[in-house]
Amino acid sequence: MLTRRHLIAAGAAGAMTSLIGRAQADTTKLTFCSWGGALSDLEKSALLDPFGKTRGFEVVAASPTNYAKLKAMVESGQPEWDLVDVGGRFIWQGADLLETLDMSLIPNAKALDPSWVAPKGIFTSTGATVVAWNTKAFPEGKGPKSWKDFWDVKNFPGPRGLYKPFYYNYEAALLAAGTPHADIYPVTEDKVKLAMDKIRELKPNVKVWWTAGAQPPQLLSTGELAMSSAWSGRVLAIIKENAPVAMTYEDGIAWGNAWVIPKGTPNAKLVMEAINYAISPEAQARLLDLGTYGPVLADAAAKGTPEQRKFIVTAPENIKNMLILNEEQAALYSAKYENDWNRMQLE
Amino acid sequence: MNAAGRQRAMRVAVAALLLTPAMAIIALGFVAPLIRLAILSFSSPAGPLAAYRELATVDVYRVVLRNTLVLALVVSVASLAIGFALSLALMRLEAGWRAIVFACVVLPLWISVLVRTFSWMLILERNGPLNRFLAALGIVDQPLPLLFAFPGVAIGMVHVLLPYAILPIYAALSRIDPALLRASGGLGASRVTTFRRVLLPLSARGLATAATFTFLLSLGFFVTPALLGGPSDTTISMLIDSFVNERLDWPLAAAASMTLLAMALAVIGLAGRFVPVSALSEVG
Numbered sequence: 359m360l361t362r363r364h365l366i367a368a369g370a371a372g373a374m375t376s377l378i379g380r381a382q383a384d385t386t387k388l389t390f391c392s393w394g395g396a397l398s399d400l401e402k403s404a405l406l407d408p409f410g411k412t413r414g415f416e417v418v419a420a421s422p423t424n425y426a427k428l429k430a431m432v433e434s435g436q437p438e439w440d441l442v443d444v445g446g447r448f449i450w451q452g453a454d455l456l457e458t459l460d461m462s463l464i465p466n467a468k469a470l471d472p473s474w475v476a477p478k479g480i481f482t483s484t485g486a487t488v489v490a491w492n493t494k495a496f497p498e499g500k501g502p503k504s505w506k507d508f509w510d511v512k513n514f515p516g517p518r519g520l521y522k523p524f525y526y527n528y529e530a531a532l533l534a535a536g537t538p539h540a541d542i543y544p545v546t547e548d549k550v551k552l553a554m555d556k557i558r559e560l561k562p563n564v565k566v567w568w569t570a571g572a573q574p575p576q577l578l579s580t581g582e583l584a585m586s587s588a589w590s591g592r593v594l595a596i597i598k599e600n601a602p603v604a605m606t607y608e609d610g611i612a613w614g615n616a617w618v619i620p621k622g623t624p625n626a627k628l629v630m631e632a633i634n635y636a637i638s639p640e641a642q643a644r645l646l647d648l649g650t651y652g653p654v655l656a657d658a659a660a661k662g663t664p665e666q667r668k669f670i671v672t673a674p675e676n677i678k679n680m681l682i683l684n685e686e687q688a689a690l691y692s693a694k695y696e697n698d699w700n701r702m703q704l705e
Numbered sequence: 706m707n708a709a710g711r712q713r714a715m716r717v718a719v720a721a722l723l724l725t726p727a728m729a730i731i732a733l734g735f736v737a738p739l740i741r742l743a744i745l746s747f748s749s750p751a752g753p754l755a756a757y758r759e760l761a762t763v764d765v766y767r768v769v770l771r772n773t774l775v776l777a778l779v780v781s782v783a784s785l786a787i788g789f790a791l792s793l794a795l796m797r798l799e800a801g802w803r804a805i806v807f808a809c810v811v812l813p814l815w816i817s818v819l820v821r822t823f824s825w826m827l828i829l830e831r832n833g834p835l836n837r838f839l840a841a842l843g844i845v846d847q848p849l850p851l852l853f854a855f856p857g858v859a860i861g862m863v864h865v866l867l868p869y870a871i872l873p874i875y876a877a878l879s880r881i882d883p884a885l886l887r888a889s890g891g892l893g894a895s896r897v898t899t900f901r902r903v904l905l906p907l908s909a910r911g912l913a914t915a916a917t918f919t920f921l922l923s924l925g926f927f928v929t930p931a932l933l934g935g936p937s938d939t940t941i942s943m944l945i946d947s948f949v950n951e952r953l954d955w956p957l958a959a960a961a962s963m964t965l966l967a968m969a970l971a972v973i974g975l976a977g978r979f980v981p982v983s984a985l986s987e988v989g
Contacts, residue, residue: 426950452953517831522936523951566853567936582831582852696952700765703936704772 385628387416392443393571394421396595396650397483397615401443404644405482405636415628428620429455437620441629446616446685447525447692449479457619463630466637473682474614474654481614482636483651484671486590486680487526490574490605492516495584504609505534508585509560516584517565519574520557524699526587528691529611529681531556543684545691554695554702567703578603591650594669598649607676613683614654646670739966746959756960766944766961773924773941774968776855780862781870781919787863788870788915789908792878795871810871818865822932825861826852829933857933862923869922870915877911878904917976921969941965 390406392398398421406417423444431437432455449456456478461467467475474481489508491501495516502514508530511518520527531553532542542549566583568574574588575596593605617636619629635641642658645651652670653659659672667673671680749755760766791810795803813821828835829851836848851857881904889899905912927942934940941961948958 424950425953429953565850565935569931580830580832693952697763697765700939701768704765704768704939705937 385415385625387418388440388625388628388632389418389420389438390441390443391420391423391439392615393423395572396591397443400645400648400651401483401615401636404648405641406632408641409632409635413628413631425452428452432621435622437623439620440623440625441632442618442620444479444616444618445525446479446481446613446683447689449476449616449618450686450689451693452618453478455621457621457623457626459619459633460627460630463627464634464637466634469639469657470637470654471656473684476616476686479616479618480633480637481616481654482633483615483645484612484654485615485651486607486610486612486671487521487530487587487683488590488593488605488607488610489585490578490588490593490603491585492578492581492583493602493604494581496604498604501604501606502585503606505530506536506609508587509534509556511560511563514585517582518560518563519566519568519577519583519586519588520560520564521587522567522569522703523692524695525688525692526611526683527557528553528688529683530587533609533611533681539681542681543687545687545694550691550695550698554698558702558705561702561705575601575603590669590671594650607671608679610671610676610680611683612671612677612680613685615651616685742959743963745956746963747956749956749960756954756956757964759957760960760964769939769941769944770964772937772939776858776862776926776930776938776940777920777923780859780866780923781916783859783863784866784870784919785874785912785915788867788874789912791867792871792875795875796878810868813864814868818928821865822861822929825857825864825933829857829860852933853935855934855938858930858938861929861933862926865926865929866919866922869918873914873918874908874911877908877914881907913976913979917972921972924965924969924972 388406388410390402392401398419402417402419410417420439423442425444425448428437428439428442428444429452431439444452458478459480464480467480470480489502489505493501496502496514502508502510507514508518520530528545528550529542532549533539535552535556537549537552566573566577566586568577568586571589571592574583574586575592577583578586578588579596579601588605590605590607590610593603596603597605617633619626623629637655639655639658642653642655643661645653646658646662646666649666649669652672654672656672659667659670660674662670662673667675671677746756747753791806795806798806827833830836831848831850831852833852835851836845839845839849849856851860885903885907886899889903890896894902925942926940927946930938930940931943931946942965945958945961945965948954948961
């Protein structure tokens with residue numbers, strides 16, 4: 359017989375399940391947060407959706423990535439995001455907020471170059487911070503070819519743009535100072551001082567310290583800037599729209615788009631399997647056709663047509679002239695020298 | 706209890722009832738989070754006062770604080786000067802024209818600050834219309850560095866703050882009896898003397914209100930300096946943003962917010978010595 363007490367008990371149980379519902383795995387839905395734009399579309403359609411279809415879950419996209427939100431979610435114990443694309447250095451800066459990857463669920467990682475795999479994050483596609491310029495300021499064949507040229511305001515006059523934090527600028531300045539690729543890391547006091555001095559030297563010509571990836575291509579195409587550091591995928595996307603902008607991979611600073619799992623997500627196991635799929639030869643090959651951010655898997659990059667390989671960071675003919683960004687070292691210098699960097703900016 | 710006493714008790718009860726929803730919203734939506742923020746500012750892992758100590762000792766933060774104050778001062782003085790001139794002009798216009806100019810002053814308040822700031826980016830560009838106009842007139846031969854520099858930030862902020870200066874000044878001016886100005890002239894005072902000894906003292910309250918409004922609002926500006934400024938135009942709110950989103954150091958962000966709040970309260974306290982707080986509500 360159904361008594362009032364039964365009803366109350368049933369109601370309480372119902373409320374309990376709905377309260378703890380999020381703590382149990384909901385395997386029909388996986389929320390993926392990335393930076394938006396072309397990158398989010400590419401990651402969802404090429405690296406995640408096909409796996410979701412075979413495994414019967416839906417990939418829900420969120421954007422943009424915000425570290426403060428991620429921290430708040432993890433600290434509340436109920437992360438809404440199951441998988442997040444972060445700047446590589448966040449794998450180390452945000453280590454306390456991230457799940458450790460169970461590599462037995464990600465066997466495909468063995469096929470990647472070790473620099474793309476970390477205990478709490480895996481890089482799934484590649485791009486680079488490159489020298490880009492306005493083609494009216496420097497016509498074809500007369501463009502800069504290195505960070506040395508970027509610093510050479512006599513032969514390449516015009517306003518410059520650089521990224522606002524120390525990130526990328528440490529590497530670019532040392533490359534401009536002639537430091538060989540092999541000696542950029544580890545970070546030392548002397549190298550930091552050399553980099554800061556080098557940036558101080560160029561500073562009067564730096565008109566914009568950009569903060570969003572969309573800024574450099576925009577400011578270069580209007581002529582507000584003659585030359586800027588920029589993220590390769592953004593530049594390649596605007597070149598496709600016939601904007602008067604060009605770039606070179608020579609002397610570029612190569613990096614990957616890192617995927618991490620917020621601590622406490624109930625779907626961690628499924629997400630690790632999804633990461634394993636994203637770096638599989640099948641998924642990585644899809645990045646070739648898109649022509650913006652390339653594969654991390656060298657075997658997939660090698661299968662590109664000559665036309666495609668021009669845009670792929672990991673193609674041997676491109677990567678040999680580039681520096682691979684060490685995100686762990688970048689996390690270190692970003693935090694340790696933040697006040698020195700800000701002081702220099704205010705000078 | 707007599708009839709008058711009952712009536713007064715009734716009035717108090719109704720007033721209390723009418724106030725309850727607003728007070729509840731302020732308590733839950735403003736006071737409670739503010740207390741949490743204050744607690745957070747003292748909960749740095751390095752010790753209760755560590756965040757405040759860091760703010761006080763790192764020279765970068767002091768420079769940013771000073772820049773913020775200088776920017777707020779420049780912007781409020783400019784807004785006040787332009788606002789006063791425009792209010793005087795408004796007084797002299799015929800009713801029809803006055804309505805049109807007034808609409809031009811108030812309408813921008815309905816457009817998002819972000820949209821207006823982006824518009825300024827287009828206008829102030831190196832090859833933008835303003836620089837082309839100045840070059841065509843032969844005033845400059847090199848494009849002026851307006852965007853991503855102090856002038857850009859100041860122009861953008863004055864544009865946003867102008868209505869907050871004009872409304873209280875215009876309200877004060879419109880309360881002045883025109884006969885007083887005529888009398889001053891009739892008694893032989895020059896225009897300058899009339900302005901200095903009659904118009905200015907009588908509108909002082911409106912000016913003080915406008916100054917308080919513009920200064921307080923400009924202390925907390927974020928979008929305009931972030932988009933139109935260069936690295937040396939960093940304001941305290943941009944610093945707070947980087948503490949929250951980049952460094953993930955929330956106690957430090959909370960301490961910086963409390964410092965900004967203390968500065969705002971100090972300004973209100975200072976303004977209160979010249980104008981009663983109730984006068985701040987005399988807008989429009």
